[in-house]
Amino acid sequence: MASTGRLVQLTSLLQEKVKEVDTYIRENNLPDPSFDASYPPVLHLPKQPDAARQAALEALDELRAHLLGPVGTIYESVLDHTSPISLHAITSYDIMNAFPTNATSTIPEIAEKCGMHPDDATTMMRHGLARRLFLQKEDGRIAHSALTRAIVDVPNFSSFITGALDDTWVAAPFVVPAMRKWPGSQEPNQTAFNLAQGTDLPFFEELGKKAESSGAFADRMSFFMSSPGMSLDYAIEGYTWAAHKGGTIVDVGGSHGVVALKLSEKFPGMQITVQDRPEVVARAPKSLTGQVEFQAHDFFTEQPIKGADVYFFRWIFHDWSDKYCIAILRALIPALRTGSRVLMMEAIVPEPGTISGFQERPLRAFDMGMKELFNSKERSEGEWRKLLGDADTRFEVVDVLRPEGSQLGIIVVDWTG
Numbered sequence: 001m002a003s004t005g006r007l008v009q010l011t012s013l014l015q016e017k018v019k020e021v022d023t024y025i026r027e028n029n030l031p032d033p034s035f036d037a038s039y040p041p042v043l044h045l046p047k048q049p050d051a052a053r054q055a056a057l058e059a060l061d062e063l064r065a066h067l068l069g070p071v072g073t074i075y076e077s078v079l080d081h082t083s084p085i086s087l088h089a090i091t092s093y094d095i096m097n098a099f100p101t102n103a104t105s106t107i108p109e110i111a112e113k114c115g116m117h118p119d120d121a122t123t124m125m126r127h128g129l130a131r132r133l134f135l136q137k138e139d140g141r142i143a144h145s146a147l148t149r150a151i152v153d154v155p156n157f158s159s160f161i162t163g164a165l166d167d168t169w170v171a172a173p174f175v176v177p178a179m180r181k182w183p184g185s186q187e188p189n190q191t192a193f194n195l196a197q198g199t200d201l202p203f204f205e206e207l208g209k210k211a212e213s214s215g216a217f218a219d220r221m222s223f224f225m226s227s228p229g230m231s232l233d234y235a236i237e238g239y240t241w242a243a244h245k246g247g248t249i250v251d252v253g254g255s256h257g258v259v260a261l262k263l264s265e266k267f268p269g270m271q272i273t274v275q276d277r278p279e280v281v282a283r284a285p286k287s288l289t290g291q292v293e294f295q296a297h298d299f300f301t302e303q304p305i306k307g308a309d310v311y312f313f314r315w316i317f318h319d320w321s322d323k324y325c326i327a328i329l330r331a332l333i334p335a336l337r338t339g340s341r342v343l344m345m346e347a348i349v350p351e352p353g354t355i356s357g358f359q360e361r362p363l364r365a366f367d368m369g370m371k372e373l374f375n376s377k378e379r380s381e382g383e384w385r386k387l388l389g390d391a392d393t394r395f396e397v398v399d400v401l402r403p404e405g406s407q408l409g410i411i412v413v414d415w416t417g
């Protein structure tokens with residue numbers, strides 16, 4: 001029999017890893033962790049102490065589940081369905097801006113400032129306070145916490161929260177009803193979002209009806225894109241673009257051409273066309289050099305640029321179910337010549353069960369979000385390979401790149417037809 005049980009093993013591991021993080025904090029004169037509004041919104045750690053932080057969180061996750069026990073764990077997750085409600089109220093009513101981050105207030109003052117009924121404000125604030133959204137001072141007044149200050153200060157964070165809660169979280173209770181109504185549907189307008197919003201339109205078309213929703217979605221995307229794992233540098237440095245330095249590149253669904261513009265700076269001989277929906281292209285910046293062109297093109301219709309060296313798709317296919325991904329790939333085929341390269345820059349999720357539940361949970365949350373909004377999914381390497389094979393066996397995967405630190409990998413595909 002082991003000399004210590006699992007609980008003590010996990011606690012020792014936790015202590016060892018936390019000590020590593022704590023040592024780094026002290027040696028570098030970083031502020032000691034606190035919930036006070038003065039505490040920075042993100043604790044930036046280099047690789048090694050960050051690995052220790054992850055290991056500590058993982059040990060803590062298992063320790064907590066063991067201490068709660070099976071019924072306790074499920075009971076907690078059922079109760080947890082209320083968890084985002086106060087956050088939703090805080091961003092919807094702009095409570096975080098009701099008083100300055102260095103001042104204090106009261107619930108009646110907040111209610112008046114935000115146009116809320118005082119009873120509603122009390123329920124929301126009490127729920128939030130229990131989650132460290134704001135802090136209750138000894139004199140009973142309310143102050144900002146490090147969390148609510150982050151909502152105020154971190155660019156586009158509040159749009160991200162509002163968007164994610166307004167669109168995705170409100171759709172969550174409709175996932176099971178949507179599956180019952182449309183079992184196995186691959187249609188983008190037979191989703192939990194459609195039931196929640198009472199619309200027949202796919203997500204982006206519904207959003208497009210209201211200008212402010214499209215703008216908020218763009219802000220939400222900006223927050224995503226600002227995370228280190230989504231850096232554009234991975235698109236530029238994660239693949240050997242030099243092999244096509246005098247070639248023609250088509251960035252399909254390339255939005256406003258941020259990747260194309262960076263590529264053109266690095267490779268002045270490259271000719272790049274960025275394709276997107278007409279309303280997106282209409283708002284695209286004008287290229288100064290003529291090296292980057294924009295073209296309205298629906299990627300479900302035949303690709304008009306024939307024989308390019310590379311057809312690049314970044315973060316396109318995960319929005320679509322297999323049926324539609326196959327349609328996008330097949331619309332490309334008439335333009336391909338032997339050796340044409342297709343690059344798919346996408347999340348490549350590990351096969352289920354190959355990483356811990358703690359690591360897999362956020363990936364599955366993304367996967368569920370894709371189901372809620374689009375009836376699409378995040379895919380593993382095996383699923384990407386199968387998708388390409390189902391589209392046409394002449395697509396050959398020649399490499400699968402996983403740039404270190406990048407949230408997205410690059411599936412390198414050659415056309416062998």
Ligand SMILES: C[S@@+](CC[C@H](N)C(=O)[O-])C[C@H]1O[C@@H](n2cnc3c(N)ncnc32)[C@H](O)[C@@H]1O
Pocket residue numbers: 252253254255256275276277280297298299300313314315316
């Ligand atoms: C998640 S964004 C990715 C944008 C860009 N590739 C990037 O990595 O930042 C998906 C893009 O696909 C575009 N899109 C959606 N449907 C399209 C269609 N039918 N034809 C062309 N582009 C489309 C959207 O307008 C949007 O720019």
